[in-house]
Amino acid sequence: AQSVTQLDSQVPVFEEAPVELRCNYSSSVSVYLFWYVQYPNQGLQLLLKYLSGSTLVESINGFEAEFNKSQTSFHLRKPSVHISDTAEYFCAVSETGANNLFFGTGTRLTVIP
Amino acid sequence: DTAVSQTPKYLVTQMGNDKSIKCEQNLGHDTMYWYKQDSKKFLKIMFSYNNKELIINETVPNRFSPKSPDKAHLNLHINSLELGDSAVYFCASSQDRGVRGRGETQYFGPGTRLLVL
Numbered sequence: 001a002q003s004v005t006q007l008d009s010q011v012p013v014f015e016e017a018p019v020e021l022r023c024n025y026s027s028s029v030s031v032y033l034f035w036y037v038q039y040p041n042q043g044l045q046l047l048l049k050y051l052s053g054s055t056l057v058e059s060i061n062g063f064e065a066e067f068n069k070s071q072t073s074f075h076l077r078k079p080s081v082h083i084s085d086t087a088e089y090f091c092a093v094s095e096t097g098a099n100n101l102f103f104g105t106g107t108r109l110t111v112i113p
Numbered sequence: 114d115t116a117v118s119q120t121p122k123y124l125v126t127q128m129g130n131d132k133s134i135k136c137e138q139n140l141g142h143d144t145m146y147w148y149k150q151d152s153k154k155f156l157k158i159m160f161s162y163n164n165k166e167l168i169i170n171e172t173v174p175n176r177f178s179p180k181s182p183d184k185a186h187l188n189l190h191i192n193s194l195e196l197g198d199s200a201v202y203f204c205a206s207s208q209d210r211g212v213r214g215r216g217e218t219q220y221f222g223p224g225t226r227l228l229v230l
Binding site: 032034036041042043044045046049051088090094096099100101102103105106108 | 117144146153154155156157158161163168169171203205207209215216217218219220221222223224
């Protein structure tokens with residue numbers, strides 16, 4: 001069975017500072033990895049995902065995540081955050097051959113002006 | 114032009130009532146899902162349908178019954194509502210292209226906030 005751990009429930013950071021949101025997973029089979037973002041009172045939107053190939057994946061708004069198989073991690077980073085990045089961020093995994101996503105408990109990123 | 118839409122957006126009701134939440138997607142996807150997000154923001158899948166066929170049914174009380182009249186719609190009917198059913202329910206969809214489980218992106222609706230009094 002899969003599980004996803006997001007150790008940090010809340011991360012406050014000043015505007016233009018770098019940020020890292022941590023995600024670790026466990027699974028006995030190959031997985032795909034995702035980061036979803038949830039802005040206040042909205043549904044989830046895909047930020048980026050890792051399927052195969054290069055272990056570093058990027059989003060269009062400056063976020064990136066690196067798949068580290070040996071550490072079973074998929075941490076999300078951004079070198080300089082904006083106020084508009086304030087949101088809840090969810091890490092998720094799915095197994096190859098299955099549709100369902102297993103989510104972590106989320107990290108609330110608050111960007112302070 | 115909303116890709117995945119849900120109605121209603123808010124639902125306040127009394128314990129013991131029966132209610133339905135509707136979901137529609139106009140993306141042409143063939144798989145749809147229902148998720149429950151509790152007060153601590155934890156998201157868990159409840160059901161998944163592919164081309165109107167149930168493919169995932171997690172441990173959910175049988176008071177919850179999904180209905181898929183066609184592949185663009187997946188409704189959720191809840192009987193005998195309980196206080197613990199209060200949550201945000203999200204519908205989502207994805208395109209499998211005939212082969213499941215290849216890391217397809219799921220597109221989420223805006224959520225239905227259910228409050229049971």
